[in-house]
Amino acid sequence: MIPDDLRYTKEHEWVRIDGDQATIGITEFAQDELGDVVFVELPPAGSRIDANAVFGTVESVKAVSDLFMPLTGEVLEVNTALVDAPERVNEDPYGDAWMIRIRIGDVSELDALLSSEDYGRFIAAGGSES
């Protein structure tokens, strides 16, 4: 399940672009690999985070994984509901379980994001760089 109206990263984040803002979450593939998510840690609204920097962590019964910022930007809104209901990441990764909404800091970075077709090919090949 790879919605074609979103952009993606090789770290398995999705990005929904809306004007100068973007909403970010993790993909269906990511939640399936992680297994049952038990804890989500997100940055406070107002933080300014560089592209590729860690913006939070997601913990499952198997592992703790970093969340990587797909784009440089200022965090406008955080889905704090995930703190009490981390299972939403498993249930609705592209909807209810959006993680942060940002103001895009550098539109030139959009070019580096993957299309749904590219991301589909990437996970079909294993979903990992190494």
Place this chain on the structure above:
Amino acid sequence: MTRRDRVARHASLNERLVFEKGSPGRRGSDLSAADFPRRELSELIDDELVRDSIDGMPSLAESEVVRHFTRLSDWNYHVDLGLYPLGSCTMKYNPKVNEKIARMDGFADLHPYLPESLVQGALEVQKRLEECLAEITGMDRVTLQPAAGAHGELTGLMMVRAYHESRGRGRRSILVPDSAHGTNPASARIAGYEAVHVPSNAKGTLDLDALDRLTNPDVAGIMVTNPNTLGIFEGEIARIAERMHAIGALVYMDGANMNAMMGVARPGDFGVDVLHLNLHKTFSTPHGGGGPGAGPVAVKDALAPFLPAPLIERDGDGRCRLDDERPESIGRVKAFHGQFGMHSRALAYILACGPNGLREASETAVLNAAYVRSKLEGAYHLAYGAPTLHEVVFSDRFQAAHGVHVMDIAKRLIDYGFHPPTIAFPLVVRGAIMIEPTETESREELDAFIDAMLKIARECETDPDRVRSAPHTTRVGRVDEAEAARKPVLRWRPPAGPAAN
């Protein structure tokens, strides 16, 4: 079915909490005679602070108490019972001579506030252990204070920071390979560093090109585990150390896997500046619930000024003294000189083995892992083909084709009477099954384990449901780990009902 399938090890009844057992009025106390003068309670405590009864205090007969705890003890799986193949944990059998030494009156009855003159024996044990660990690792000085591996990591990284700050610049980041123990990046963060991941190459070792791309003057050091968590020796370690030293950075080694190379290779000889050891892994002190850990940290002379104070110094007359006059020290990291009971056990182990014995222990650990690898290869997918040392990492790829995953295999192994290996780690292998048999297992025990693993591999093809629904022989089957982590119940509450008494 095999005999191992039919025989249940435990009574099949579940056991209630002690608070849910007994009945008001039952008693089973048998107190020893006091070795101090008897005084009335009212002489010691104000009446208003004394109560006649405690709500919910269990009332049990002696037989109920004895059976309760005996049953619970029978539920344990431990190294005295059988193979405990947790990869990266080195769950070796702990020889009983360690316990005899640690229980000697002069050690067991020590008080930490005794003056130096009365604890010369204990200080001698710690000093000799320091000297032995320095010799085994090829390092210069050792602190015995840290209480566990991760505590050792933090101590080591605090010294790395102190070292750089003493040269005017604390630097920003620590490089951590993607196959590292999860504690490595956590320790780096707590020590105030950014943890930067270094990817592995296709051989499962550190990628030198990636390392070069990540190397810059802000790098304070690298944390390597050698052999790494795939059980593969980082053959480029000397070159990695050269590159780090060329930019003034330090090399930290996680010594969790030292059991693979005692008496064979010394980290101090291949460029390591600071490392921690796990006495509860390599040096056969109890691990896990069996006892407190101990994570000594060894350093080269350049880092020695920053070691936690006090250190034990030997005076000219051979007596030991605690040296607190260490102005550049990062300070004390543990009260009372660390877990002394583990120091006496580890020294007993080292002296009982001797240099040749320690080397033989490592060689046998590697041989045992190679034996398991050779017998299971084919039935389980080998994640990396490179030669491995003391542990081997398979994956569930073959079994996943039948819809059976690593967790199912681990649960099924319980039915065959073994503790499961480490699973889902290292993270670089999807569905990892990480087996470390250690040197203390006999051929027969290894064969029984191999036999069980091969049977499970066959079951995954012929009867996958049986594996997916395992374990079948335990009182409790699968628990809801996700729910337990999401909504932990941290306190027992009495069931609602008519109040007792």
